[in-house]
Amino acid sequence: MTLNQLTSQIGKIVTDTLGSDLDLSRIAVSLTADAKHGDYATNAAMVYAKDLGRSPREVAAELAAAVKAASPDIEQVEVAGPGFINITLSSQAVAKSAQSATNFRPDKYKGKTVVAEYSDPNPFKVLHVGHLYTSVVGDAIANLIENAGGTVHRVNFGGDVGLHVAKTMWAILGELGGDGVDGLDKIPADKRSDWMAKAYVEGTRAYDEASEEGHDPQVKLGIMQLNRMIYEVWNKGAATGEPYGDVSAAEVEAVYRLCRKWSYEYFDAFYGRIGTKFEKYYPESEVAPLGLATVRKQLKLGRYQESAGAVVFEGEPHGLHTRVFITSQGLPTYEAKDVGLVMTKWQDYHFDQSVVITGNDIIEYMKVVLKSIEQYEPELVARTTHLTHGNVKLAGNQKMSSRKGNFLRAVDVLELAGEANKAANGHDDERVVLGAIKYSFLKQRIGADLIFIPEESVSLDGNSGPYLQYAHARARSILVKVDKVPPTPLVELDVAERVLAMKISEYADVVERSVDELMPHHIATYLYELAQIFNRFYEGSRVIGDERQEQRLQLVKLYADVLGAGLGILGIEAPDRL
């Protein structure tokens, strides 16, 4: 029995006994925190007592009798406290419920085509722990939708054009001297990403300093020139015109293209390592032309406005703010590129829903972009969901910045976890390393900033990924001791078995809630509680050799299956042995 089923059953009883005109949405049915209050409790009597002009306990008593009579699965019904109705299921019902929970899959996204965009790193920049976080969260959300029957297309959007690229290119070309693209040969393959990251920091610093007194204003002009040249590569098919210093336009293009390729190779390697796979990258260069064309077209139709030489969308009438879509130089901003992205995704997938997962620093920005698109493609906007999470910070609320070079790279985190793992048991197991990091990110509710404490994120014990993996492997290692688990139905449960079975049955409710809210942390919280209950069961209840062996084997299998499935949704491997 799931909470939803019980809730609708109680709704029906309320209608039958108290009156059909009551607002059933006011009823809450919940799992109880304490065994002495039964398995489930409902507030139905208290909610309606006042309207009916009767005492809550009196109403509760009437409802309780009807609930008791409603199903043979309900063993005991009590009225408690101010008017709670506490419901206790029979142990057969608990067992049945546990058995059906393992195969539970919500059907909310059944038959739906969903595009999930997440991670979104910019080529030419380094992947830091924030990218690791958003990738793990995005992947878990995509998994949730997939688990609920959706066909999910994972896509990735990133800026391969724009000022940050020009700044990096400026530093790269400076470093190469007059060597041009041949000079890149001397950068070893494993140093490329760091080398480019360093160039980004250098280019950004030079750009910022250029406006200050005593610095060369030519720097800024050079970067602007590179910016235009790179746009030309995509708009005109080639960088053309004046050389950049001694370097010809063709040579600038060659350097740009090779470094860009390096970036995507670096991303692929990283995603491969953390176990997420994108179906498609949408580089900004690819969607920018459509974005630009769309905004220009809609400008003529009055959906965008010209202002000081730029093309803007005026958000104020919609309670938002105004943003620039095309600069006075005629270049598309991130806004126009996002317009192009939405249109391109639609052309590619004709999605039922498009989920975009980003940090919450762009909430207001996204509202403006979507509001502008809503003026001419309302259906696309209606199908778009923007999910946001907080930013990763270091202890002391310190913000990381790739511009200042004050950050932890994604690979640094993996390395730290590897070391912690190695220190604990002599070798590092990538499955455990990833389990630790992913779980540490996913156990927290999406929305608030995440304070990243390296030691905790790589921890092997307590409320951690490895705790869950260990609790899974432990159960599996019992199961391999028998040839196969006999398909004995669970019937009578002892106290410890019942507690475990009850928790297993909760899986269905938790997954459903997680999918409804697209919040993976509910699953993380639940799995930890489940594993805790199992570990207690394990301490006190012998399986192999006990007279209740067959019953307990059933239960252990159900438990391991549920734990494995839940970890799977979180994108965490559940090895049979560690």
Added chain:
RNA sequence: GCGCUCGUAGCUCAGUGGAUAGAGUACUUGGCUUCGAACCAAGGUGUCGCAAGUUCGAAUCUUGCCGGGCGCACCA
């Protein structure tokens, strides 16, 4: 200034209308000749940022205030 977001134990976080607000961590102690001790058990902490309101009932909803973070025109 306006908007968004957050504020729960020393720290990191669950709990978002229900009963005595919970975990992990840290600290102390006990438990492996028995299915894996990455485990289990015991030990105690809270002006739920503050104040008013709604409610039979508020950490949860409303309003105001305080505090942190982020965003607000040609960066991404």
